[in-house]
Amino acid sequence: MMLGNFVFSNPTKLYFGEDSLNYLHEELLKYGKNVQLVYGGGSIKKNGIYDKVIDILKANGKAIFEDGGVMPNPTVEKLYEGVRIARENQVDFILAVGGGSCCDYAKAVSISVNCEEDPWEKYYLNFEDVDMDTKIIPVGCVLTMVGTGSEMNGGAVITNHESKLKIGHVFGERVFPKFAVLNPAFTYSLPKYQMTAGFYDIMNHICEQYFSGGDDNTSDYLMEGLMRSLIHSSRIAVKDPENYEARSNIMWTATWALNTLVAMGKSTDWMVHMLGQAVGAHTDATHGMTLSAVSLPYYRHIMPYGLAKFKRFAEYVWNIEPEGKSDKEIAEEGLRAMEAWMNEIGVAMNIRELGVTEDMLENLVKSTLVMEGGYKVLTQEEILEIFKESLK
Secondary structure, eight states, rough: OOOOOOOOOOOOEEEETTTTTGHHHHHHHHHHEEEEEEOOOSHHHHHSSHHHHHHHHHTTOOOOEEEOOSSSBHHHHHHHHHHHHHHHHSSEEEEEEEHHHHHHHHHHHHHHHOSSSSSSIIIIOOOOOOOOOSSOOEEEEESSSSSSOOOGEEEEEEEEETTTTEEEOOOOOSSSSEEEEEEEGTTTSSHHHHHHHHHHHHHHHHHHHSSSSEEEEHHHHHHHHHHHHHHHHHHHHOOOTTTTHHHHHHHHHHHHHTTTGTTTTTTOOOOHHHHHHHHHHHOOHHHHHHHHHHHHHHHHHHHGGGGHHHHHHHHHHOOOOTTTTOOHHHHHHHHHHHHHHHHHHTTSSGGGGTOOOGGGGGHHHHHHHOOOSSOOOOOHEEEEEEEHHHTO
8 A cells, every 4th residue: 555644745836838937027026136046157148048037137126146157066165155145145035047956056055044053064964954943045946957856846965075975955845946947948958968867867766766665556657657758758859959849848757757746655765866976976977877877787786676666667668578578587678678778868877987996986885875765775785786887
């Protein structure tokens, strides 16, 4: 039976489509004058999105305090800088224009501005939640890259290079963006490497929630449909990046993959993320590529402990014919089908190509947090073995 009781609430309002940015006008009316504008390396200035957003902010009489240069894996030092900008300018609202890293960073700043303690220690090392009396600065997102689902959840991942840790904290609904603008055309200018990394990030978000539990769960049926849609549309998008239908379906799938809905009534795994984030903490490699590089060795390792689900995955997602095959053979064929798709779209298939060498493995193990929601709780020895397999 489905796990216990649960409460589902998602307060984020989405504006989807080619005209979605126009709704930024009416959303800005709800917030104060001082706006902290968060963005990344400057690509939004090249593709014209920056100018459009600035025009809307000025048309609504906002005072703009720019906070650019958010890196793909936002650092704790950058978090402290964002907090300083928000405090010095008494920011009323934070608008993130970019991908998941910008959205994550904006949420991390929003909860840290009025935190009297060190936010890294409080939220990321001790995993404390935001005190109910702590004022959180509201956040809105204009999405330019898909993958993380950060536009409709409470997650915020921060990297600490000094301690070689990359940690995500999923905060409560008060931290969710108040709104998000999703225009698939805004994702067209993304380089192929970043685009396909986002595709795999979506796939893995779904897998992390799918490969857990042994019940007949509505969420699993939803996830199988999302995965089939992603596989179909990703194949179109890698050949025709400006195919609006494919990119819009992928953008919508990314949001539903991690907006908390499909996790309802389930235990969830997240061990691939822990392995991948350890790689990211040591190499600063692109998030989705760290996930793709460790996924198959991990899934092949845990498959015997969740064989029924891996068999179902093969049949329902990859259309593997079961006749004349054992459950194990069906499950293995499903993982081979996923591997073929990963090669087809062009994601990283091992951690060596991300800069990992044999002498780094012991430290990668030390940087890997162990989760307990999947089919097998890993030992340190098993984590090391998976990293060794991921080098090949």
